[in-house]
Amino acid sequence: DCCTPIKKLCWWHGAGSTADFQKIIQERCDTYTQTIRPGSRSRNCQAIRQAFMSTFISKDPCKATKEDYNSLINLAPPTVPCGQQVFWSKTKELAHEYVKRQRLMTLEDTLLGYLADGLSWCGEPGSSDLNIWSCPDWRKDCRTNYLSVFWEVLSERFAESACSTVRVVLNGSLENAFDSMSIFGRVEAPNLRPQVELEAWLVHDTGKPPSDSCSGSSIRKLKSILDGRNVKFRCMDNLSRDQFLQRS
Numbered sequence: 509d510c511c512t513p514i515k516k517l518c519w520w521h522g523a524g525s526t527a528d529f530q531k532i533i534q535e536r537c538d539t540y541t542q543t544i545r546p547g548s549r550s551r552n553c554q555a556i557r558q559a560f561m562s563t564f565i566s567k568d569p570c571k572a573t574k575e576d577y578n579s580l581i582n583l584a585p586p587t588v589p590c591g592q593q594v595f596w597s598k599t600k601e602l603a604h605e606y607v608k609r610q611r612l613m614t615l616e617d618t619l620l621g622y623l624a625d626g627l628s629w630c631g632e633p634g635s636s637d638l639n640i641w642s643c644p645d646w647r648k649d650c651r652t653n654y655l656s657v658f659w660e661v662l663s664e665r666f667a668e669s670a671c672s673t674v675r676v677v678l679n680g681s682l683e684n685a686f687d688s689m690s691i692f693g694r695v696e697a698p699n700l701r702p703q704v705e706l707e708a709w710l711v712h713d714t715g716k717p718p719s720d721s722c723s724g725s726s727i728r729k730l731k732s733i734l735d736g737r738n739v740k741f742r743c744m745d746n747l748s749r750d751q752f753l754q755r756s
């Protein structure tokens with residue numbers, strides 16, 4: 509039983525809530541709205557922090573629903589200007605390096621993505637505190653945990669808002685650069701709108717041969733998902749990390 513009470517708290521298999529979660533959310537929100545995107549319409553960080561807390565506090569940490577996050581996401585929808593959107597899968601650090609050098613944006617460059625990046629959070633029924641000891645793990649405890657559902661809904665909204673040409677940075681050092689079980693594969697690719705054009709970049713570790721290419725079976729699978737939605741597709745492969753960052 510994954511819910512043996514220890515100190516009256518359930519013991520899950522994932523990391524507990526990040527220490528000072530509320531303080532970090534408030535501070536990141538202030539930094540984002542005042543320094544990173546001061547041009548964006550003024551947002552009430554206290555209201556955003558409170559809306560974030562009320563999505564999961566006092567609730568069963570395995571019963572998160574998309575609806576729990578609607579009001580929070582509506583306060584700060586994850587939209588970016590047309591043609592500047594970048595998705596990634598198993599290439600987080602590289603994708604962030606890439607967008608820094610261009611006028612492009614990942615989900616972590618939107619307010620909610622920036623607030624939540626790298627944090628962990630969950631509550632428990634009958635308590636107004638965060639569980640700092642443990643939170644449910646996607647594989648070992650439950651898929652409908654608050655962290656997983658957050659990234660799924662936010663990513664879904666991010667993909668739905670895509671327009672014109674968007675890019676995805678994929679890991680060409682993996683045997684399957686496209687993973688249909690990843691958030692990019694399950695949530696983002698299937699939610700792109702018709703007429704959007706997706707450019708995939710397969711980037712492998714510098715100094716090693718690539719392990720997957722645009723003609724491999726994983727990319728063919730991605731292409732078939734996009735064909736079904738009338739999304740145009742272009743694919744570039746055989747780029748080392750250095751070549752990719754220099755050319756871009």
Ligand code: C8R
Pocket residue numbers: 594595596597598599600614615616621624625626659663666689690691692693696
């Ligand atoms: N996206 C998903 N997950 C994100 C994330 C994000 O922006 N930011 C963080 N920190 N995470 P992966 P993927 C966390 O397997 O599944 C969006 C979550 O805990 O390498 O294909 C983004 O727009 C999540 O479980 O990638 C991007 O395009 C892992 O990191 C895809 O979805 C996901 O790591 C990436 O999701």
